[in-house]
Amino acid sequence: MAQSRWGEVVLILGLYLCGTHGLAKWMYLGVSSIATSHDKIENKNTCKGLPLDTQQVQVCKKHPDSILCISTGARQGIYECQYQFQHERWNCTTTKNQTVFGTLLDKGTKETAFIYAILSAGVVHAVTQACSAGNLTECSCDLRLQGQKTEDGWTWGGCSDNVDYGVWFGKTFVDAPDTSSHKSGRNVRMLMNLHNNEVGRKAIVKQMRRQCRCHGVSGSCAVKTCWKGLPPFRQIGNYLKTKYEHSVQVAPRSKRKLRRRERVKRKVPIPVDILVHLHRSPNFCRADAKQGIPGTRGRMCNKNSRSQDSCDLLCCGRGYNTQVKRHSERCHCKFVWCCYVKCQTCVSQVDIHTCK
Template sequence: MERKRCEQCQRILVSIIWGLTLFSVVDGTWMYLGISAVGSSVTTQEDPDSSCTEVPGLVSPQIEVCRKNPESLLCISEGARLGITECQYQFRNERWNCTTNTNYTVFGDVLRKGTRETAFIYAILSAGVVHATTKSCSAGNLTDCSCDMSHYGEHDVEGWKWGGCSDNIQYGLWFSKTFVDAPEVMTHESGRNIRNTMNLHNNEAGRIVAERLMSLKCRCHGVSGSCAVKTCWRSLPIFRDIGDALKDKYELSVPIARRSKRRPRRKGKTKRRQPIKTDDLIYVHKSPNYCRPNEKKGILGTVGRLCNKTSLGSDSCDLLCCGRGYNTQIVTYVSRCHCKFVWCCHVQCKTCQTMIEKHTCK
């Protein structure tokens, strides 16, 4: 009897451990598509279901989206790649420079805390999926959508008419919300927590910023270059514009109270009455110390990072090196210079040497 009880306890313990492991895998792992080759050949496979299940941690609604439209896996992969690349650009001079790894966790343990950095990651990747999906619609790469033709041929009071191929932002927004929000929606069904509220809000903030930056582009038609007729369409901005806007939101991100499970509220009794805008980035926890390496949390520290001695910004040696000081190295760069064309027919150059100071954090 005791032996059976022991075996039963072991089975229960194993199932609990497996459940916790599965939960940690599910948390944000669709982002893995941004650094992997999964899905790159999905459209050529006879059984696209196999590619949809190759990604570790996809929840059932995400797998269903993938199965219904296998080409969408390419959009998700491209959107995640856009978001990760833009994150690394925007934080290239910060103490945390959006470090990623090559396994399914992508950002390591950074996402386990609801910090400002986590808020930016969720927003930029959500916007990335919007951008990639919308562009794929315009390019005709998805069977479920095409250009936005809802106003095609209509005339505006200012004398121009709708034409061209407007980017179908509405489909991109719907697709991003359906896929990216799926893990949070499942958590909501079993009981929403503060991280769930935070993630859903920041996902939506990324989508809102992407939509608001849509612009009107026009082309003139007429005799001798005149603009007698003007055809206009709506177009997405380059993704760098979205990244810049979200980085500004990151700098002004709002701390929220941990008890605000259904609707986010500002932290502090005196600030709770101030409404949180839908495009604000919100966070729960203070950021850790990114100055010192912490392998367990996926923090590399700033030792050896290049810094700018004359800068007053985040890339300055004072801020980036966290007060530890920096090393200075004189580097000689050799390059071709004073080039001129010699008849006939070659280019003649001199060799120039440039001495440059290189500063790295201690």
């Protein structure tokens, strides 16, 4: 990439990142201009100008091509977060000021836990894909099982997705802000971040799928070759959303090990695949600029729904406004010989409900 273009990127990032939450600065790569670039980083000095922790800068210098994977993974995580919460009071709101999620990340809520997990998973997914596609010089697809046969009669073959490298790189980069601090300076929030990052990585590993191809006369499947492939990221989002709904609240004073907040369950171990949070979620109903909450006023709701997108729940009991909009579309299209399609215009009235 031309040096002038990188100067523009660094300047934009510098303007938006002043005073941001230190532990989450790298997430801005998911919405910055680097996220849509396909050029490679040719000058390792540009790593210093990116919103990275000191240890992350070192990773960037050693693996400069991987920075584009990180931005792709972060962007993928942000999009998936917004999809999973699109009908709820908190809809994974992003902001153009400071960090991509504003001041919400300052508190260790369930929403913060999901953000860390889904972006961590996004980085692993993107790096693993890049390895298999041959876009990274330091890794390739996984050939370790190739040629081995199983008791079921099929053979490992092809080229499996190298999830081990993706997990290693994701852990090295994403965990850096919380592991670079001296152990004596650790606090429960750092432990929470590290735990939820790991939940995101394990989600990718757990959802890896065995894909097979049959070989034989007329597709008889006399020989079946299989390999391990990445799951669709939507599947990861669905999995982590379930983990969000069953997130465990942890005790606020822990420096070495996370413990459940409930005293009666204090000695019950916290599974490695369960999201954890410190604080109760705020009230997302009304706008609160200090907490980065836009509120639900003006949000579209579903009058006939009984789920999270219902007008009763989404509008928090404030009621809703109804507006009738006219909708026009082409309809009753027919092919006329020769040679064009003739359509009519159908007009319908659509009720739009928005929260007061």
